[in-house]
Amino acid sequence: MNQTAEIVAPQQDQPLVQVSGLEVRFKSPDRTVHAVNGVDLTLKRGEILTILGESGSGKSVTLRTLMRLLPERRTQLKGQVSVDGRDVLAMPQRELRRFRGRTAAMIFQEPMLAFDPVFTIGQQIAETVCRHEGVSHKEGLARALELFELVRIPSARRRLANYPHELSGGMSQRAMIALALSCRPRLLLADEPTTALDATVQIQILLLLRELQRELDMSVIFVTHDMGVANEISDRIAVMYGGRIVETGKVGEIIAQPRHPYTLGLMNSRASGELKGQRLEAIPGSPPDLATLPSGCAFAPRCPYAIDTCHDSVPIAHTIEGQHWAACHRLEQTQP
Amino acid sequence: MGTYFFKRILYVIPITLAVSFFCFMLVHLSPGDPMDAVVSADAPREVVAMVQAAYGFDRPLPEQYGRWVVRAVQGDLGLSTANGRAVTTEVFGALVNTLRLALVASLIGFTLGCLFGTLAGYWQGSLLDRFVTGIAVGGVSIPHYWLGMMLVIVFSVELSWLPSSGAGPGSSSDWVWEWRYIRHLILPAITLSVIPMGVVTRTVRAMVAEILNHDFVEALRAKGLAEVRVFLHVVKNVAPTALAVMGLQLGYLLGGSILVETVFSWPGTGLLLNNAIFQRDLPILQGTILVLAIFFVLLNLMVDLAQARLDPRIQRN
Ligand SMILES: Nc1ncnc2c1ncn2[C@@H]1O[C@H](COP(=O)(O)OP(=O)(O)OP(=O)(O)O)[C@@H](O)[C@H]1O
Numbered sequence A: 001m002n003q004t005a006e007i008v009a010p011q012q013d014q015p016l017v018q019v020s021g022l023e024v025r026f027k028s029p030d031r032t033v034h035a036v037n038g039v040d041l042t043l044k045r046g047e048i049l050t051i052l053g054e055s056g057s058g059k060s061v062t063l064r065t066l067m068r069l070l071p072e073r074r075t076q077l078k079g080q081v082s083v084d085g086r087d088v089l090a091m092p093q094r095e096l097r098r099f100r101g102r103t104a105a106m107i108f109q110e111p112m113l114a115f116d117p118v119f120t121i122g123q124q125i126a127e128t129v130c131r132h133e134g135v136s137h138k139e140g141l142a143r144a145l146e147l148f149e150l151v152r153i154p155s156a157r158r159r160l161a162n163y164p165h166e167l168s169g170g171m172s173q174r175a176m177i178a179l180a181l182s183c184r185p186r187l188l189l190a191d192e193p194t195t196a197l198d199a200t201v202q203i204q205i206l207l208l209l210r211e212l213q214r215e216l217d218m219s220v221i222f223v224t225h226d227m228g229v230a231n232e233i234s235d236r237i238a239v240m241y242g243g244r245i246v247e248t249g250k251v252g253e254i255i256a257q258p259r260h261p262y263t264l265g266l267m268n269s270r271a272s273g274e275l276k277g278q279r280l281e282a283i284p285g286s287p288p289d290l291a292t293l294p295s296g297c298a299f300a301p302r303c304p305y306a307i308d309t310c311h312d313s314v315p316i317a318h319t320i321e322g323q324h325w326a327a328c329h330r331l332e333q334t335q336p
Numbered sequence B: 001m002g003t004y005f006f007k008r009i010l011y012v013i014p015i016t017l018a019v020s021f022f023c024f025m026l027v028h029l030s031p032g033d034p035m036d037a038v039v040s041a042d043a044p045r046e047v048v049a050m051v052q053a054a055y056g057f058d059r060p061l062p063e064q065y066g067r068w069v070v071r072a073v074q075g076d077l078g079l080s081t082a083n084g085r086a087v088t089t090e091v092f093g094a095l096v097n098t099l100r101l102a103l104v105a106s107l108i109g110f111t112l113g114c115l116f117g118t119l120a121g122y123w124q125g126s127l128l129d130r131f132v133t134g135i136a137v138g139g140v141s142i143p144h145y146w147l148g149m150m151l152v153i154v155f156s157v158e159l160s161w162l163p164s165s166g167a168g169p170g171s172s173s174d175w176v177w178e179w180r181y182i183r184h185l186i187l188p189a190i191t192l193s194v195i196p197m198g199v200v201t202r203t204v205r206a207m208v209a210e211i212l213n214h215d216f217v218e219a220l221r222a223k224g225l226a227e228v229r230v231f232l233h234v235v236k237n238v239a240p241t242a243l244a245v246m247g248l249q250l251g252y253l254l255g256g257s258i259l260v261e262t263v264f265s266w267p268g269t270g271l272l273l274n275n276a277i278f279q280r281d282l283p284i285l286q287g288t289i290l291v292l293a294i295f296f297v298l299l300n301l302m303v304d305l306a307q308a309r310l311d312p313r314i315q316r317n
């Protein structure tokens, strides 16, 4: 790794996030988990991209890599990750800490568990503001109050003095969003931010996120395994399977014309017409074992169209139309 | 917040009463007649009866207990049957010595325990971790009277660096923090510190390792906090539990140093108890146990209150 990260002047027309050839492996004495196996991603400024996929497909790992949050000692990283013109994988620790929370911020799946239980919410938000903007704790708290009003938490002042266990799930997710937005990040990473919430609260949080994203002109990468949620919030969808992106395109394209057999499976497993609140299920077979990845397409063992080629070689991406592409040997089979 | 503290403090009263009752009864249930210590076996009956009446041993037990409690509240724990001195003076003189020893021992034990535990927890599974865990297991497994004797053999007998017994020249009220006294404290304090060191190491190690696995630690790093700052968060999470364990250990040190105090002839409550048992000195036994028990209760109170201050979740229940 380079000692100093290359700093390229960020340009407005340049994508905010550029990931290419990303591979992530977790080493332990007895096995190596191939969690991500060659992911390419671009995210424009002001865009919301949803990463969709089954449990274990590498969504969270990809997201964490964007902030280099994975345990350094056991993780092998390959490829390029650039955010806002900066090479994330080559950043020295100091710069990395300035980058985290300021350029990119993360919202977690379990908001209740993402706060330190022995500090008040206000303290925890103020701490972040102080860290990045060098202001006093008092000014940090004042900012926290503004943020609480921004994410529409009622009786904001009183809530700031609450401890995490004193907030409901929806309320703490709002607080988590306030925390993430505290230093006006350009990139917001949201790892299943609504999965742990009730359906009604889910919608409120999604609408809030959508609105804040427009207001603050952020780019968002949103992870979910809920097709309904993906449809609700995103501009673009990337479908992940076995640590690779198998299909990506605009929301409309993916929903209306899914081409990868796995995406098709996802669509078919939903009750027809009803998009919201459905979980993915009912594709026969089980996800690949990431310790012993097959040599061909990872989906081949479960794919109804699989032929020998699929088991032998990994398919490359084929453009379908504009930015819509899928990585499959058998695309002609799924033509509408 | 206020009501929790108030309630917790009120609890002390019934607990203390119950404790005093058990102290009183325990000693009466044990075999042996306290009168043996005061009068010789062939003394005439009238003399025995007179002495019995003087000590109040002729009254029914509930009455004895009542009188004992009433006087104890006024600071009078009766007279020693062995030497006729006031129990209160004896006990508090010894208690000061025991406290001195226990505090130094716990200072050593807790400091090392927290240090080792944190290091091992942070680098769980490393060589350092295995080494530290080994020390901790050794610490809780070695019988401390044996360790005490070994230390005496090495440092007093072989090397003659440190004295093997007593608390220094003069009586215990002469004690000052000077080398000629402190050197008497070193071996018993080290001996006594080994168990709390082991227990605290293991607790802190487990807690640190557990806390580091919590989601919020990743969230703290994701905020861009420096590792030192993350560490402070971990410490504040570990503190309530560590504190509770240390409070308990300090309590054990106060009450459980009988063997060590006997090995080193340290004039504390342990030695006092030991002698009282052999002399069947009931008032001393009752008084010492009561004072130690109340100390333990107060210690627990302080730990609970401190814990509640550190962990906001506690006041909820
Ligand atoms: N720190 C780690 N060490 C070892 N293996 C890991 C680590 N983090 C993730 N993995 C493995 O990497 C694979 C991908 O995990 P990831 O968390 O990205 O899945 P996901 O798509 O987010 O699934 P989910 O929907 O369940 O959150 C899993 O098999 C997981 O066990």
Ligand SMILES: [Mg+2]
Pocket (backbone or CB within 6 Å): A059, A060, A061, A191
């Ligand atoms: Mg995940």
